[in-house]
Amino acid sequence: MDPIICTVDVVLLTLQDDALKVALLKREREPYQGVAALPGGYIHVESDADTHDAAMRMLRDKAGIVPPYLEQLASFSGPARDPRGWSISIAYYALVPSALISQQHVLLADVDSTLQLPFDHKSILDAAVQRLRSKSQYSSLPCYLAGETFTLPQLQKVYEVLMGEPLNKVSFRRKMDEMDMLEAIEGKMMASGAHRPAQVYRLKAAYRKRLQLLERGL
Amino acid sequence: MDPIICTVDVVLLTLQDDALKVALLKREREPYQGVAALPGGYIHVESDADTHDAAMRMLRDKAGIVPPYLEQLASFSGPARDPRGWSISIAYYALVPSALISQQHVLLADVDSTLQLPFDHKSILDAAVQRLRSKSQYSSLPCYLAGETFTLPQLQKVYEVLMGEPLNKVSFRRKMDEMDMLEAIEGKMMASGAHRPAQVYRLKAAYRKRLQLLERGL
CATH class of the missing domain: 3.90.79.10 (Nucleoside Triphosphate Pyrophosphohydrolase)
Structure with missing residues (x-):
């Protein structure tokens, strides 16, 4: 040896x-x-x-x-x-x-x-x-870079940085819904610039330790 | 150490x-x-x-x-x-x-x-x-199990064994076309049981050493 x-x-x-x-x-x-x-x-x-x-x-x-x-x-x-x-x-x-x-x-x-x-x-x-x-492209992996809590615009920005291109907002939200991995934190909103305050989310407990996958990519 | x-x-x-x-x-x-x-x-x-x-x-x-x-x-x-x-x-x-x-x-x-x-x-x-x-599900990988030459029914069988389920013939052929990795061997046909002789294919030279990927799976 x-x-x-x-x-x-x-x-x-x-x-x-x-x-x-x-x-x-x-x-x-x-x-x-x-x-x-x-x-x-x-x-x-x-x-x-x-x-x-x-x-x-x-x-x-x-x-x-x-x-x-x-x-x-x-x-x-x-x-x-x-x-x-x-x-x-x-x-x-x-x-x-x-x-x-x-x-x-x-x-x-x-x-x-x-x-x-x-x-x-x-x-x-x-x-x-x-x-x-x-x-x-087809998983919840980027959420680990987003911090414990985030708004959907913040999460979309994380995906966009990783994928190197802008994503369509409606289609992005549909894909996040499909993965069913996020939960809204009741009553918690976050203001950002001139925009309306946005709902704050976190990963559901089941997905904090394991990935959720999309059958078809973003 | x-x-x-x-x-x-x-x-x-x-x-x-x-x-x-x-x-x-x-x-x-x-x-x-x-x-x-x-x-x-x-x-x-x-x-x-x-x-x-x-x-x-x-x-x-x-x-x-x-x-x-x-x-x-x-x-x-x-x-x-x-x-x-x-x-x-x-x-x-x-x-x-x-x-x-x-x-x-x-x-x-x-x-x-x-x-x-x-x-x-x-x-x-x-x-x-x-x-x-x-x-x-989304690559030419199974072709390496099919041998140097094969018919489309033979290749479909290989994919089916690996994926553990029958695949739709029309959709399978469309996906193989989309990957654009096969070439017909001119004039070479293979008979199988009661079926009409089928065209024999092989991988194009470019894909004999590297995988071809499908953007969306089978």
Whole structure:
């Protein structure tokens, strides 16, 4: 059995100023000490139940975050991606509302900007963004970026940022109705600019931990 | 850095007698020596370019197969799945027409039968079957099980076995037209029972190595 370097890396995504951002941390150790990279690290066989557990630990310890959504993305491997030797990274992606992110801990970078990242972290980031955008078309996934409560115009904006195009308001609301995953918070309205106050919603309890899917996309 | 056992396991799927089958190999070594399991093994850091390459090597060396389709499924990890210690398996699934499988090398088992498999191979198998069935709804993936050439009734049967339900012939043909991935082999017809001979098709060259997707599922 050949020795292989096993790490877990997490693409932590959030929305800020209507743009999709990735959270980066300055690396504490070599290689690439001081360089901004995806949060990650070695698996601890004494304490981690699996790689999902390791990803949760890294977000908690390094960024102070317990994400509402964390999913395995893919593994990345080979002799050249890490200067220390043949390595495997099990990559995850997490979604968090920006209110949960302390900017003392992390740097937020626009995913569409030209980012120079160490290792193959740019490929991992690109794969995560592609997965998120593709899954947003037919699921409740974007709600994890919207915060605990939101109005329908706010939620529509989140979907629009992820899908990169304006959505028709009537058709968007019909799709949200079809997914039947939202509940109105009684008596709670939110004013926005010159518009009438809008009803505030949240995810129904059943969908706070698991995705709801659309049979046909948006 | 804690030592971790890194393996690659492959769920090799085929169709035989209108049923989805998985290829199993008797294990040559402990643990579980002599027990039928998914083909798999250690990564060889001297020769494998990545885990995809390792999966191709295992299918070639252990089952004599070069699959037309191989995709990473997910990684499975933890302290208990392998009696040797904390381990990660990077799992792949491969699709092959049954004509490519030599039954001297492998055992074929119905994926829907009650299979007793070592390690967490049953979970890996179930995840692969679920991925294949879900992806079959909106892609050319099932074509890799149909062989190099096929008639439309044969291809429809493959889709039906994977999706577990009969499909409407007119709507099926419209979807295949929409994907625009098939080409008729001029002058080649195939007779089947009492039916009129049917035109023989194959995948267009562009789709023999990559999937074609339907915007809306079948």
